[in-house]
Amino acid sequence: MEKAEMRAKRFDCSYGCPVEATLDVIGGKWKSVILFHLIGGTKRFGELRRMLPGVTQRMLTLQLRELEEHGVVHREVYRQIPPKVEYSLTDYGWTLESILRQMRDWGEEFVRQHQEEKISA
Amino acid sequence: MEKAEMRAKRFDCSYGCPVEATLDVIGGKWKSVILFHLIGGTKRFGELRRMLPGVTQRMLTLQLRELEEHGVVHREVYRQIPPKVEYSLTDYGWTLESILRQMRDWGEEFVRQHQEEKISA
DNA sequence: CGGGATCCTCGGCGATACTG
DNA sequence: CAGTATCGCCGAGGATCCCG
Numbered sequence: 001m002e003k004a005e006m007r008a009k010r011f012d013c014s015y016g017c018p019v020e021a022t023l024d025v026i027g028g029k030w031k032s033v034i035l036f037h038l039i040g041g042t043k044r045f046g047e048l049r050r051m052l053p054g055v056t057q058r059m060l061t062l063q064l065r066e067l068e069e070h071g072v073v074h075r076e077v078y079r080q081i082p083p084k085v086e087y088s089l090t091d092y093g094w095t096l097e098s099i100l101r102q103m104r105d106w107g108e109e110f111v112r113q114h115q116e117e118k119i120s121a
Numbered sequence: 122m123e124k125a126e127m128r129a130k131r132f133d134c135s136y137g138c139p140v141e142a143t144l145d146v147i148g149g150k151w152k153s154v155i156l157f158h159l160i161g162g163t164k165r166f167g168e169l170r171r172m173l174p175g176v177t178q179r180m181l182t183l184q185l186r187e188l189e190e191h192g193v194v195h196r197e198v199y200r201q202i203p204p205k206v207e208y209s210l211t212d213y214g215w216t217l218e219s220i221l222r223q224m225r226d227w228g229e230e231f232v233r234q235h236q237e238e239k240i241s242a
Numbered sequence: 243c244g245g246g247a248t249c250c251t252c253g254g255c256g257a258t259a260c261t262g
Numbered sequence: 263c264a265g266t267a268t269c270g271c272c273g274a275g276g277a278t279c280c281c282g
Contacts, residue, residue, distance in 0.1 A: 016174055017154045018228030019221065025231065027148050029275085033138045045244055053137055056276060061245060071234075082243045083282080092234075099227060100140065102220050107139030109216075110146065113192075150255085166264055177256060182265065203263045204262080 025070045026096065030055055030063045035072065035093065036100050042076075042088040072096060146191045147217065151176055151184045156193065156214065157221050163197075163209040193217060 015021045026032045030052055037043060037051050049060055064087060067073035072093035078084040089096075136142045147153045151173060158164060158172050170181055185208060188194035193214035199205040210217075 015228070015232065017157060018225045018232060019153045019157050021228035021231050022224040023148065023153055023228075027144065032140045032144055036138060036140050049244095057245075058277090059275065062275090077244095081282085083245080085244060095230075096227065099220065099223050102223070103143040104139045106217065106220060107136070107142035107144075110142050111136065111139060113213075170264095178265075179257090180255070183255090198264095202262085204265080206264060 022099075025067075025072060026100070028063050028066065030059060031067060032100065032103065034060075034063060034067065034087075035089070035096060036104060038073065038087060038089045038093070039097055039100060042086050045085050045087070048087065067093075143220075146188075146193060147221070149184050149187065151180060152188060153221065153224065155181075155184060155188065155208075156210070156217060157225060159194065159208060159210045159214070160218055160221060163207050166206050166208070169208065188214075 015024070026035060033052060034048060037048065043051070045060070045064075048064075049055060049057065052060065064073060064075070068075050072090055074088050074090045074093075076086045076088070078086070136145070147156060154173060155169060158169065164172070166181070166185075169185075170176060170178070173181065185194060185196070189196050193211055195209050195211045195214075197207045197209070199207070
C-alpha cells in the first residue's frame with residue numbers, strides 16, 4: 001500500500017469513535033512514552049533510545065515517523081558528520097500534554113493499587 | 122501461560138513508564154471505546170456489540186474480560202433463560218472518565234483538522 | 243550517528259461451529 | 263442471548279546487514 005493510500009485511509013474519518021483517533025496517535029507501542037519524554041524537552045535519537053529500555057532502533061524510527069506524520073512531533077536534521085537529529089513536540093503535539101500527564105498520574109495510581117494487592121495477598 | 126502468571130507479569134511493575142500502565146488498561150483495540158460508551162450507563166452485551174460496528178463476538182468478550190480483570194468494569198450476570206449480562210464501570214473505572222472525555226475531545230479536533238487538510242489539498 | 247532494506251517469527255485477531 | 267473452542271492467516275515487530 002502506498003503511503004498516500006495509508007494517509008487517505010487513516011484520515012478518512014473511518015474512526016467509529018473519536019476516542020479511537022486519539023488512540024491511533026498516542027496508542028502505539030512506544031508512542032505515548034516517547035511523547036511523554038518529549039514534554040521534558042527536545043531529545044536526540046540516541047537519547048530517546050536510551051530512555052526506552054527494550055526498544056529496537058527500527059521500532060523507534062517507525063514510531064517517530066508516524067508521530068511526525070500525525071503532526072505531533074517535529075524532526076530537525078543537522079547535516080553534519082556524524083549526523084545529528086533532534087526530536088521535539090510541535091505546537092499541536094503540546095495540546096496532548098494534559099492527557100499524557102493524566103495518563104501518567106492514573107498509571108502511577110494503578111501500579112500502586114496493584115502493589116498493595118500483592119502485599120495483602 | 123497460566124492466568125496467574127499473566128497477572129504476575131502484568132502487575133510486576135514491569136512498565137518502564139506509568140503511561141504504559143494506563144495504555145495497558147485503555148489501549149486495547151476496543152477498550153477505550155467500550156469504556157467511553159459505558160460512561161453513558163450500564164449496557165448489555167448485545168447493546169455494546171451493536172454500538173461497536175465491526176467488533177467480533179470473540180473480541181468483545183476478550184476485551185471485556187480484560188477490563189474486568191483490571192478492575193475498571195463490573196460484570197453482572199442474571200441467571201435466566203435467555204441469559205442476560207450487564208456491564209458497567211466500577212468506581213475505579215469512573216476515575217478514567219476525565220481522561221476518556223479529553224481523548225474524545227482531542228480526537229474530534231484531530232479529525233476536524235485533517236478534514237480541513239483534505240479540503241485545502 | 244541515525245537510519246534503510248530484508249528476512250523471518252509469533253501471537254493477535256477473524257471465521258466458524260458448538261453450548262447452557 | 264451470551265458466551266466457549268478450534269483453526270488458520272497475516273501483519274506487527276525482532277534480528278541482522280548495509281549506508282551516507
